[in-house]
Every structure is written in structure tokens, then in C-alpha cells.
């Protein structure tokens with residue numbers, strides 16, 4: 038294994054993340070939502086297992102947004118013109134993000150509602 042090449046791959050990955058933060062409004066929204074969730078989780082007090090679920094949900098959302106942004110760029114590279122398959126590819130990737138986002142909201146509700154209802158009621 039070449040250590041320099043290995044280290045360079047981290048730089049490339051960090052560049053990709055930096056680029057998506059700069060260029061994708063959706064990614065910045067998820068970043069803000071993640072900060073709010075972490076603050077809410079810290080204030081509520083979660084078990085280690087609940088924290089693991091929250092961390093997996095947050096990082097999974099970032100990951101799928103990165104894959105979505107990557108698919109969008111590949112599609113634009115392959116066909117700058119309008120094409121039904123380009124639309125399908127982008128809409129499918131966006132659909133994957135939406136499905137995972139719905140999943141994270143459900144997971145959040147399952148974790149937080151019983152704790153908050155104990156505080157509110």
C-alpha cells in the first residue's frame with residue numbers, strides 16, 4: 038500500500054464534501070437539521086443505543102445526498118440536453134434521498150416523542 042496515495046484519497050473525498058456543502062442547498066439544509074437534532078438529543082438525554090441510531094441516520098442522510106449530487110453531475114456530463122432517461126436518473130436519485138429523509142423523520146419521532154411526551158404531559 039502506498040501511504041501517500043492513501044492520504045491523497047482522503048483529500049479528494051474532503052474536496053468532494055467541501056464542494057457539495059458549497060454548491061448544494063439541500064445538503065446545507067440537512068447539515069443544519071443535523072445540528073438541531075444533535076442539540077435536541079443532547080438536551081433530551083439519549084441512551085448509547087439511541088445515539089447510535091441518530092448518528093447512523095444523520096451520516097446516512099449525508100451519504101445519500103453525496104451520491105445524489107454525484108449522479109446529477111454524471112448525468113449532466115453524459116447529456117447536457119434534456120433526455121427522458123436523464124430525468125429518470127435524477128428523479129430516482131432524488132427519490133432515494135426523499136425516502137431516506139422520511140425514514141429519518143420516523144426514526145426521530147420514535148426516539149423523541151416518548152421522551153418529550155413524558156416532559157410535556
Ligand SMILES: Nc1ncnc2c1ncn2[C@@H]1O[C@H](COP(=O)(O)OP(=O)(O)OP(=O)(O)O)[C@@H](O)[C@H]1O
Nearest residue numbers: 061109113116117118119120121123124125127128
Ligand atoms: N438533462 C435533463 N433531461 C431531462 N430532465 C432533466 C435533466 N436535468 C434535470 N432534469 C429534470 O428537471 C427537474 C429539475 O431539475 P433541476 O436541474 O432543477 O435540478 P437537479 O438537476 O435535479 O438538481 P440541481 O438543481 O441541484 O442541479 C427534475 O425533475 C430533473 O429530473
